[in-house]
Amino acid sequence: MGIGEPPQPAATSQSSDGGSSLAEGSGGDWTAVAATVANSVVAIQVAGSDAGGGSQGSGVVWDDAGHIVTNHHVVENAPEGRVSVLVDNQVFAGTVIGSDAPTDLAVVVLDNQPASLVPLARGDADALRVGDEVAAIGNPLGLSGSVTTGIVSALDRPIATGSGANQAAAITNAIQTSAALNPGNSGGALVNRAGELVGINSAIATLNGSQSGNIGIGFAIPVDLTNHIVTQLIETGDVAHALLGTTNGDGTAILNGVETLGAQVRTVEPGGPAEQAGIQVGDVIIEADGETISSSRDLVGTVRGFSVGQEVVFKVIRDGTVHEITVTMGQSPNL
Known part of the structure; x- marks a missing residue:
């Protein structure tokens, strides 16, 4: 949000999927991680109708072709599938090209991708262990570029990411984390110490149905499931379950x-x-x-x-x- 001097870029290396991750020997400190992923996570805004109902969330830069991965529930009500993507105080138009309610994942493609965006390197969710340190990056409450840290609290935690009639269908085995997640973090990145994507932040636990925000129990869709779904959405706009x-x-x-x-x-x-x-x-x-x-x-x-x-x-x-x-x-x- 522009307070203080911007962090200096950390040393990075190219991952096998074309994204950047922390270079070997960089130490994996969270300051370096934050600098590395800063240009790989964006804010997403969805316009409401005349009666209101707009929403906001986060997105992860997936590749060099302008594809942004986010949550289905962030973009499901986008008018004619159109959304706004905020990058460095600039607004870029995007279109939802595929969305999958059962896994709460969606893909937006930018009309014009700014050169500053960098695909986020993808890690191995199967390598995660309970107690590993992770960081959540996103746009909570409209505060873009926010970074919070925590640990992996549990793995393969079945959660319902929809609401109401969608609850029964939208079940995934998620990563549970103590990293603070709040409304607006949805669709953002959960990264490991190397700055690699291990999950897409999707849901938070609430007390008595309250939407008050973080209580230390958040959930992210593992990157391997994300890759399985996103690949299909990019190729066909649909998912075979x-x-x-x-x-x-x-x-x-x-x-x-x-x-x-x-x-x-x-x-x-x-x-x-x-x-x-x-x-x-x-x-x-x-x-x-x-x-x-x-x-x-x-x-x-x-x-x-x-x-x-x-x-x-x-x-x-x-x-x-x-x-x-x-x-x-x-x-x-x-x-």
Whole structure:
């Protein structure tokens, strides 16, 4: 916001995706990280109607082609898909070219990309560990370029990122962080000590439905899921979501004398991927592709990360015995 002298640029190196990250040996201090990512995160404004209803959020520079990644909920009401992107006190027009409510991700393309913008290097979300230090960069409450720090509080945390009727569909397995997130941080970057993108900030926990702001529990969509979705949005403007072909609820099963949490299969779609593979009503799914499943939300969030046609090994408890079942994921007709 222009208070004080601007930080000096940190030494950077090119990542494999063309973005910049901290050079080896730069120490990874947060001052250097902030300087490195300053030109890779933008503010997004969405105009309201005559009755009001405008919104604001953040976005991450994805590539050199003018693509900005943000949240679906930031741009879903953009008039005719048009938004304003703020860069260095200048306003640039952009168009939403694809948006995916189930993962709360969207892509905006700039009409003209300023030369100052730099794609943000992408890290490896699978390398994150609970306790790792991270920083959130975005536009909270309209305060562009804000940086807050914290740690990874939990991984694979299933969250509903929509509201109302969208709650059931918009479930992803998120990174939980203590870095302060507030309204306006949505769509911004969560970065590691190397200044690499590890997640797209998406949601904050609230008390009693209050929107008062940060309480130390924020959530970000992992960069690997983001890449999976954004690649499709850029190429086609749409996303093909994987389908298991079951409806599920939270359940338990006894294994080796111990009650084990999982997602209990309530119905199986006739002719669907699950039925063809041999999953049955009453099975309790406890693992998918090596990821522990402890609830129906866990299962939904995990399936969100699979690709259509991908072969996935599910572990289910049936009659006290673990069965491994390989399912070829189908395509959801409803997402």
